[in-house]
Amino acid sequence: MSEIIIQNLLSPVVLFFVLGIMASLFKSNLKFPDGLSEGLSIYLLIAIGLKGGIELSHYSIESVIGPIFGALFLGVIIPLMTLIILRLMKMDLKNSIGLAATYGSISIVTYGAAITFLEKSGTTYEGFMNALVVLMESPAILVSLLLLNIIEKNRNVSEISYQSMKFIPAPAKLIDKEVIKESIFGKSILLLLGSLFIGLVLGERAVPTVKPLFIDLYNSVLILFLLNMGLIAGKRLPEVKKHGFKLLLFGLGAPLLFGSLGVFVGSLAHLSLGGSTLMGVLAGSASYIAAPAALKTSVPEANPSIYLGLSLGVTFPFNLVIGIPVYYEIAQWIVF
Incomplete structure (x- = not known):
């Protein structure tokens, strides 16, 4: 295990991330232009979507149905587990929902780093795993907001029907249409889904065009x-200290719990060692793009310094350095 962690620590992607954190902590004037940061994000979303679509074109629906159901199951159960854990920790409802959406969704960059880790270790994985990234991006956000609306609806004072003299809950929308629109047509999901579809339709015909760049x-x-993520994470780290040790413990423990569950679900879906590892990475990661974008408009009361500070300042670096090798080791125990 220690050799795998050291090997991961010495990879270029991790070392440059650490360099970014150090630059931020030591108040360096190093920073990325906003346009460049946005461009890199768009590039990664398109690249992962295209590669997933091209690989998915090689598989029949029968071979991917199990992993698809596994991904959807994780997208539903993880936000529910997160909400229960945080409520037991006495966190208020809105911030609990914020973290449920954040930890139920996925980090596209953690997934990309895991692919690099597997390729460096010579471990193969199912090409359609990129397609599962798209499936796990939105469900957790929708489930979290659905839970919030159900809980709040049950708290509302019931209206009294004078005809039947029965308590009737006040009418309320479970999820606002704007939330659904943001969850499906937000930048990250639109680019992932669109690129996946293009890669799926074109298949190998797309390779000569997309290979040099993507x-x-x-x-x-x-x-x-x-x-750039290192620079941002370094700025978020001090924010986490404000919210106590329990929250920090959650940021470190949640990825291990959910990542282990993801590896187990991957093995039940008959994924390979590499595929089960990636399922664990997806389950153990936390979103800092899609979920925060939805939360900003739908749950404005949730504190961004909590869900962003924890996902980007704690869970992201933990997964990058320790989590990915741990999920790989767990997959070796379960799959073989």
């Missing part, structure tokens, strides 16, 4: 993106 340069662009 395949050959992928790891190099990922390094730049992680350097």
